[in-house]
Each structure stands twice: as structure tokens, then as C-alpha cells.
Amino acid sequence: MGEQGNSTGGRGPAPVPASRQPVSDKVYRRRRQVAGVLILLIIAGLIAGGIFISGLLSSGSAPTSNAEPASTSSAKAKPAVKPGTPPAAVCDEAGIKVTATVDKPAYGPEEFPVLTLRVTNSGKSPCDINVGTSQMEFQITSGEDVIFNSMHCQLGATDLVKNLAPGASETANFVWKVKRSAPGCAKVAVEPGRSGGTYAFVAKLGKWSSEPVTFTLQ
Template sequence: MGTTGKQGGGKAKSPAPKRNPTSKAKSAPNSKVRASAKVYRRRRLVALVLVLLFVAGIAFSGVYVAGLFGMGPAAKTETQQDGNGAAAKPKAADNAGTKPSAVCDEAGIQVTAATDKPSYTVDENPVLSLRVTNTGAAPCDINVGTSQMEYVITSGDDIIYNSKNCQLDPNDLVKNLAPGASETANFVWKVKRNAPDCAPVVSEPGRGGATYVLVATLGKWSSERVPFTLQ
């Protein structure tokens, strides 16, 4: 018996696969990322080159400026001319900020003596002054303590009074005297004689217009002679 219907001798064709419409869209972002990375690297390279050029320009200008002041290899060597057109000799570079250190000049230390009055009556005690002044250009450390002070009163060759003969508890006092600065010490003389080691003295200084001389000393410096009278 025959069969109804057609039987093909060949294989049946399978339906064509459908394309995924999203596959192309998915590949687009990756290409953009790759493109952006290239652009970014290119921009970084350009920026780096600009920075290097800028640094090189600063270094060159720094060397040139140093050369203008005679401090670098680019110092000017061309001969300059003065206002009259004649060749001027190059000036030596000034070493700014290299001032010599200030050193105390002991020759600038001066000691002066004084009395508060030129003449004294019987009921008055002379006030003797010792003044030390730094007349130098630099500060000086000076010992102005009583251990360094000495008031000497004489009459001719006779030493009437020396403040060191009976001095008690001498002390040191170092002060820094700036240029032009002074320190003053006063001492009241009770019109008495004294002797070395504070030995007893019987006689009294004469009065009635007798002239006496004061010399004040501070360490290695002594004053000029200052006369005064006792009435």
C-alpha cells in the first residue's frame, strides 16, 4: 500500500539563528574605555613634558640671575663703559652679610671719678662717684662688682683713705655694657683715715681749706685725678 503525503529525500533546513541585538551595543562601551585610556595617557604625557620644560626654564633663569651677581657660571664678562665712553674696570663683587664679628675693645672702656661738690663744710660728707663707660663700637662684659672698685684719696704723697683697706664681703657683678652705655657707683666718705688691713688710725684728715685728690679704679681701668677741698 502506498503512503499519502510527500517524503523528501533531503534533510530539513533548520531555522536561521536569530542575532542578538544587544551584542553590538555591549562591545561599544569597551571601545570607548580603551579610547579614553589612550587619551588620558596622551594628556598625561603632554602635561609631563610641559612640567619638565617649565622646570628647565626656571633652572636656566636661576643660573642666569646668579651670573648677573657674579655667583654662577653665567657671570657677565663683557667690558662696560662709563658715562664718558671710556672702558670701566669691573667692580669686585660685594660679600653681603659677611661683616666681621664685633669684639670688645678694652681700650674703649673708660673710668671717670667725680665728687658731688667741689668743697665741703665741717658737717658734710663727700659723695664719691665711679663711672664706667663703654666708648667702643662693640658690647663688653665688665665686672662692675665691689671686688673691682677702689676709691683712693690722697693729700700729696700721703694716702688718706683707700676703700679696699676695710672692705667687707667684696662681690663680683658682670654686666654687658652696650656701646655708649655706662654704670655708676657712689660711695660716701665719712672723712676718716684708714690703713692697710684696716689697722687703727688715730689722726683725722685736716680741714680749713685742705685740698685732697680722688682717683677711682675699676679692675684695670683708673680715672683721672679729681681735686676737692675740706673746709
């Protein structure tokens, strides 16, 4: 009975529970320091994690320094030539043929011959040929006498390179006014004779020339 009175009686103050014991200033400051250090560590970890994640995102989207810039062209790229592809065939100049023709075998007193130069690629490979007026030559002779040559008075000669496929041809026409010509376009007093005179026409294109074709003037 007496022990019970000691636990509940008023003889002295009741003992203070351990959780409510006052904390000294020294312990309080130490706890604040520990909490501050923990907060700094957490913040540092978050920052480091954010930088790492940002680095992963940027490395996935940004090109490296060795990457080629993206093409802005809409045209499709041509495939590369496969190894072992044989080279393109070379032009066979022996297959280039020049022919001369006239529109009529004989001409009346008021008619003018129409001379035609034709170049044909009779070879098996395409050829780049200069078919400009700088290479064309229409020449008319009577025996050994050169009656007319289109080069004598030519002005503004031009170059014109064309690719002639196998079997392809290019033609050029020239109307001869039945006049003589001389080198340097010098004046000529004597005119070609008609009255049944026979003439030969030869067409030339650069290094190539035709076989002569004959006609008469009435």
C-alpha cells in the first residue's frame, strides 16, 4: 500500500519522461549542422543527376563534330559506280562519215544548187563532233580550178559540239549563188560558166571530207 502511495502521492514531483527532457544548446547546434550537411548532399545529388540526364539528352540529339551536315537538296543522290564497271566506249573516228549531196543533177539558167553536207556516226560508240560553221566547208571545183569555197568569205564562224549516237546524223545546207570566190574574199571578175558546165561538189567537216558529187549548170 505504501509503495502505491509513493507513485501517485504528492510527496514530490513526478519524474519527467525521457522524450521531454530539455536539449542543451550544444546538442541543438550539432543537430542543425548535421541536418544542413544532409540537405547540401541531397541538393548536390539532385544537381549532379540533372546534369547527367541533360548530358544524355543532348548527346542523343546534337550531331558530333565529325558528322556531315544534312543535305537540303530534294534531288535523289546518284548511286556510286560499282567496282569492276567497264569504262565507257571510246569514239571510233573511223566511223565518222561525211557525204555531199545536191538537190538536183542539173540546173536551169535561173536555178541555184542546194548543197548538203551530212555527217553520220557509223561506228558503235557515241562521238562528240564539232558541227559548227567553223568546221564546215562547201567547195566547188571544175577540174583543178577551185571555183568556190565557203571559207573564203565566211564571217562569224561558230563552234557547235554535238554528241552523235551510233547511226545518228547531222546535216547542213548551203545555197550556191553561182558565184566565184577567192581566198581572203578578194573580188573576182569572172563568173562561173553555165551552158552545160560540169562541176564537182565536196563537203568537208574538220578533218573529214566527202567523195565528190557532180552536177551541171544550164
